Structures are given as structure tokens and as C-alpha cells.
Amino acid sequence: MWRAAVALLLLSAAAAAAEPPLTADYYAQTCPQAADIITGAFIAKQTSSPTTAAGTLRLFFHDCFLDGCDASVLISSNAFNRAERDADINLSLPGDSFDAITRAKTALELACPATVSCADLLAMATRDLLSMLGGPLLTLKLGRKDSLVSSAEAVDRRLPRSNATVSELITLFAARGFSPRELVALSGAHTVGFAHCSEFAARFDGGVRAGEFARVVRRACAGYEKRPTLAVFNDVVTPSKFDNMYYRNLMRGMGLLATDQALAEDRRTRRYVRRYAGNQTAFFVDFARAVEKLSVYGVKTGRHGEVRRRCDQFNSLPL
Template sequence: MGRMRAAAIMAIMAITAITGTTTAVPATGGELDVDYYAKTCPRVAEIVAETVTGKQISSPTTAAGTLRLFFHDCFANGCDASVLVSSTPFNRAERDADINLSLPGDAFDVIVRAKTAVELACPATVSCADVLALATRDLLTMLGGPFYTVHLGRKDSLDSPSDGPDRLLPRSNASVSDLIHLFSLRGFSVREMVALAGAHTVGFAHCREFADRVGLGAVAPDPAADPRFAAGLRRACMGFRRRPTVAVFNDVMTPNKFDNVYYRNLKRGLGLMASDQALYLDPRTRPLVELYAADEAAFFSDFARAMEKLSLFGVKTGGSGEVRRRCDQVNSFRV
């Protein structure tokens, strides 16, 4: 186990060294840079990689959960770690919005662990938003996903309102038109949207998110779903209303590997959620599903670029944010 962990850390750090760049990226109120902590916390990438590697080895669901946590943070209100803040008697925080209630505990835990380790080495220096961005990239590569550059220098949000995520994050039954609209509002193309949907090649979904389309609701099963697949999901989810935490893998073929099987599944009617299967049914997105199903390298290339772009969305720099001492509360205790 020790050799496995050491090898994983070395692999992540080696890729970082080979692909690192010092190109500055403009952001709101300042600049981000891969070498942002070169003087103030030079080992931050190594510390984060070591922490997340140990967590992933002991809890293999961590990587997929963290990827989802990162998307929910960035896509709703920008990459500012606002989703990590806990509610108080005076404020219902973003993490307690209805759409965020199913975010997995392993993901929150790994960020707490990584932030704690970084704080011991470099107190009050590295933001939770940067820790989350680094952790997500490193965990993705552990699942076999593509490496991409993470520019650093984000600041953490000063608040965490709960009224945004339910309006801004895509729902499991969203139409392609709804998805295109949501992504376009944030400057993402249809191609980037379909590439980012490939994150569903790992992780799981709770039965309530797709129960209707497999015949567990008031309507007939979705004809686009493979009948045997739908029957298997009905058996797996029977009684889900009494057991709301029951869930199944997004990708039933290779659930723990980041690959292009998600897109192949859509062609076979094996998309778990309505918003997944809709990508193959709609003529605006079907050609991209076909492309990624046939060419994993094209998917990885587009996914990496889209993730790098997502990691820069709505970031806070300079005086627009802070470096939290704890990721679950702002320093001023205003929330």
C-alpha cells in the first residue's frame, strides 16, 4: 500500500513538472499563475497530491465525488470554494441548497484534509479554492483521466448564499436546450458542454434522479433506455423512497475508470439520467457523442481544455476574496 501511494504521488508530480507553464491567466481583479505560490508555499502541489492520494486509496469513491464537488462550486458561483462553507443559524449556505444535498462526504473530507496539511506547512497562505482545484486535477489523473494545468491564486468567497445553485446548476432531467442555455450563459460552447458531461463516466447517482425514466414513477419507462438496463435499475432501486441514499454507478461498464465508455453507453441506450441520454438523441449534440465514443484521445483533449477553462470561471482575486483559515467558514464569521 505504501509503495502504491508513493508511486501515485510521484506520477502526479512528474506530470506536473513536465507540463507546467508560467503563463499568467487574466482573472477578475488580478492574475492567476501556476507559480503563484513559488515563494510563499513551494510544496503546495506536493502536499495536496500526497493527501489526496492517501484518501483515494482508502476511499475509492473520493475522486468522482471531488470532481462533482468542483463542478458544483465553479459552475454555480465561480471557483471560490463557496460550496465548502457550512450553514449557521444566521445563514443557509450553498452546500445546503437542495441540489447540493447529495454531494458526497468523501469529497468534503479530502479537501479538509488537504487544507489542514497545507496550513501546517504554509499558514494562511493557500486558499481553499486552490486546494480544491489542485485536488480535483490530481484525483482525476488517478482514475486515468487527462492531466491539465491548474493556475493558482484564487481567493475564497466572503459569503455563501444558498439561493444560487438550485437555479444555476443543471438538473438530471434537463433538456439539451436547457443545458445549452445554462452553459452558454457561462461562456461554454456546445462542444465544451458535451465534453464536460463525460465526467459522468465515473461516480454514481441516487435513484430519485432517474426513477421516472426507468418506470419507477407515474410514467412509463423512457423508450430511449435499453429495456434490460431499465429493468436492472428498477430492481436496484426498488423501495428507493424508503431508502433515499440508494444509488447506482453512472457508468455500469467501467465505473471506476475515467474513459470514453460513457459516450459508448449513450449509443446503446445505457445513459443513466435523462440529461445524459438526451445528448445522443438531440441532433445538436449527437455528432459530438459519436466523436468521443469513437476517439478517446479527442475526448480527453477536449475535456482537459474544458476543465482548465472551468477552473478559471468566476474566480476571485485580490480584495474580492480571502484565504480562509478553515474551508467551512469565512474568516469574518459573517455567514
Template sequence: MVPMRRLFLLFVVLPFIAVVVSGADNLTPRYYRRTCPKVEQIVSEVVTSKQITSPTTAAGALRLFFHDCFVGGCDASMLITSNAFNQAERDAEINLSLPGDAFDAVVRAKTQLELACPGVVSCSDVLALATRDLVSMLGGPFYSVALGRKDSLASHLRSVEGNLPRPNMTVSQILSIFSSKGFTAQEAVALTGAHTVGFSHCKEYASRIYGYNGGSQSSYDPSLNPRYAQALQKACANYRRDSTIATFNDVMTPGKFDNMYFQNLARGLGLLASDQALLSDPRTSPFVRLYAANQTAFFHDFAAAMQKLSILGVKSRRNGEVRRRCDQFNTISA
């Protein structure tokens, strides 16, 4: 009888416990109340001053956080730098446009935290808090962030492909990426409202504004507002020679986190083809219209979706660590 009971414990009960206690179950906003009680204050002070001196930080951090979470979970794998043995996520083509200021904000906050409470706060928690603070600094909603994430033990360039949406994808392809991470069409639309801030480089929408559908060089996507399309053609005229040229995602209120992104779509002022497509697809258009008409609903749903995003694929002590430096694993490995 006794050996049977042991076998039952070993093969049935223990694996079940290991499955239900995922990293996210251990998260709580009070995680550091004893070990680093000032964590929120320190992160907030550092990133606020960073945003004041470098206003591209906030939108960059929001995109960085999204890319980190969608590739293998919110585990700061996007912060690792490549070395001779390993090409990290950060060096995937889609991540090369993430601005250095966003990474720098996290590194600065982590440096201050290492002085106040060494070896305690993970880089993934710093990124989650920094993103929340920066979104609210731009006028967006403030939401509580559960803490206790551990940092990844791996970061591979090859893991990125297929996990992040691209502007030339169909709505079906985009929704299928979101759905594979557990997000509904409504949550995907709410999260994409992040395009109410920040920039896009010309190459991301060049096919909409030059030689559209094989037409003449000046022909543009007819779903674009004509004056907007012409202004974009002008702004991007040198984009092949100067790949740094970028324009605001939200041409009306570029630095403000509001619901203007959704209002823009109805006026042909959506910058990326994927943005404009959200208005015409029946699975997403009801939510675009809802958020265009009601900023409170957008803020409520965006905050809830960000909270859901921030616990995606979270690592625990079992499969993660608290990095000493956000750009390197504690032990050098391939």
C-alpha cells in the first residue's frame, strides 16, 4: 500500500502542483514590501526624469515591453545583448528600431535599485513598472502592476519570428498571433491603441504612399486621407537614403496618450496598413468605433489588457533569476 501511495504522489500529485503553480500565480503588487519597499518610487523617479530629457522614451518602452512579453513571456529577454556565442532577441530585424532611450530608462532604474536593495528586483519587474509609469506620464491610465517576475535564462534571435505582428499582415494573421497568446480581438484592438503615441519609420508604410498597387510613383492607398498621404510622401522623400526618417503614429496629438488613434482611423489618418485594416474588418471595427467614441472605455480596457499582457509567460525561481545587470545573464552561457 505504502509504495502505491508514494507512486501516486510522485506521478500524479506533484506534476499537477508544478503545472498549476505557474510564475504568474506568485505575483503580487506587494512582492517587495519587505525586501525593497521603495521600488515603485525609485522606478518612477528615474523614468520620469529620463522621459523629460528624452521624450522618445515612453513610446519606446511601451513597444519594448510588448515585444518582450510576446516573445517567450515578460522576462526581460529583450534586454539581453548578443555576444560571440549567442544572437539575442534584441538583434532581430523587427527590434532594431526599438529606441536606445527605452533600454536606457530600464538600466538607469535598475542601477538605482541595485544601490538601494542589491540583487532583489528583477529587470522584468523594472520594465513592467517603467512602462506603466511612462504610459501614465503621457496621460494614459494608471494601473497596478503585480510584481515578482524572474528574468529569463535565455534570449535567442530565432525565437522572435512568428511571435510579433507586422504592418503588412492581414487582420486574420494579426488576430491569430494575439489569440495564440490568449488575447481576444477586443483586447488586441485595445492594446494596439498604443499607437496613439510614438513614431514609425517610413519603410513600415512606404508601400502605402509610393507606387501603391503597382501604380505610378505618386499613387497612394486610397484609404488614406489625400492631404495626409501627400504630406507623408513629402516627409519620406529621402527615406531610402536616410533610414532614420520617421513620422508620428498619431498625427493629431502625437505625444499624448488618448483615444485619438481610433478617431484618426475613421478619417483616413491611420499610418500603418494594419492600423487602417482594423477599421474595415468586421471582427475589429466595432471596438475601433467604441474606443473612438469613448476614451473612458478605451482606458479601462487598455489598462486591463496591459495587466493581462504583463503576466504573460512569467518566469519563476524555477526557470528564472534576478539579473544583476539587465543586459547579461548572471552566469555567462550560450
């Protein structure tokens, strides 16, 4: 029996070793125009819908943080499966980003059929849009395959929520190999985009410091209980620019989400908030490193995934 077990381990190790590695020039021969196609599609979408960039950053995080960057969040539900994007926490993911991915994938399939994965598409789009907003340049490796599974039930309690404590956040990130410093750096993505009033308005009803900010938020969210789409920019100072203003706002008590403000007050994370508030270059360096690390977390390669023909559907129905 032990010989059979050893043989099985050797076969598994050999299979793992045979998996093709991610590389920066993965599509150099098979689809050299891939980057230009993706960039063009997302520039067009960002120009017509300026919230696309922030939405795509959020989509990338929700995809990668769960079980790796495998485009599982892009799958649509059907009669046989309730997919990740229909989990409660994902219902607010922006339609503009999904639409841009669909447009880019259609163009890719015309140019290079069955070649560029949706997971790589989302990673490259995130890199491009971050740069467009003035953020740091990312160095990405490519060659991810798309997931064969997407389940809404798998999402519960595995993505950070707007009412999470710092301890809960640290635990969630540590389970994926990320430090408190990387947690704070990745949270800097909130320097762009917006949050719906239902996620934070109640905490501004009273007792919150930065009184004028609280009054502005209350006015912006007036009647949100009956208007669920009401939202406020995460960074009300430079909402469309990727910079360190998010941290500077936290130092003034102007964090929109309770989780964000808590990072500036907890002893385990506040030193990083202070560092990034005072040094944008340090933030950019740490953010880029953390995103690059996240981009290779749990990726599928070789036979462990597929290259979807459509980003919202598996090539065949899941078993």
C-alpha cells in the first residue's frame, strides 16, 4: 500500500511540475495583439462611463480574494447553478465592468479564438485602468486559466464586509498569506470608487468625529432607505484620481466605511495608514507589490481550468 501511495505522490508532483508557469509574454506568439485589444475596449468604456476603472478594481479583488484569480465571479447563474456574482455581497458589483469584459472578450475571440482566458483579461484590464487613474504600474504574469466552478454559497463570510472588525479583516487576509501591512495597502483601492449609503449611513447619525463631514454625508444620503442606489464617493476630495488621499482622509476622521476608519485607529494597522498618508510613493510601492501578489494567488493553470469562449459561461455545464 505504501508503494502505491508513494507512486501517487510522485505522479501528483510530476503533474504539478508539468503545469506551465505564468510568464509576462505568455501571449507573445499566440495572441500578440491581446493587450492592445483589452486596452482599447476598456479605454472606450472608461471614457463613456468614468466609474468603470474603480468598478473593475473591485471586481478583480472580489474574484481573486475568494479562491484565486480565475474569473469565477464573471459566471452568470443558470437553472443548474447560483453563481458567485449573485451572492449578496456581489450584487452591487458594477455592470459597466461586466459589459467592458464582454466587449473585450468578443474582440479577443474574433482575433485569437479560444486563446486568452477571462482571468487574464480581468488582470490586464485592472493593470491598464489603474495606470489610467494615475496609479502605480503593475508587472503582471499571464497564463491563468478560467475556473470550472462558481458558487454563491462559497462566498459567504469569505470576503471582507463593510462592518467587519479589524481583527476579522486581519484573519481573513492572513488566511490567504497577506500581512496587516498588505491589508492596509490593498485597502487603498478605496481611494477611487463609491459606496452605497446603505453600507455606512447609519454610523453618521450621531457621535462621529469630523462633524462637518458627517453632515455632508447625511445630506448626500438623505432618504437612502427608500433609494437603495444612493451612493457617495469613497474619497470626496479627489474621487477620480488614484492617490494617497484615502489615507489622508482617514487621518482626519473622514473614512466613509467603518472598516476603513478602524484601520486608522487600531494599533496593528494605524502605523501603515500614517505612513501611506505621509508618503504616496511608499503607498504605490506597497500597493503594487500586494496587487501583484494577489494576482497570482490561487491561479489555475493547465488542466485545472479552461479558456472560456464567453466570460459569463462555462464551456460546458458544470457537473
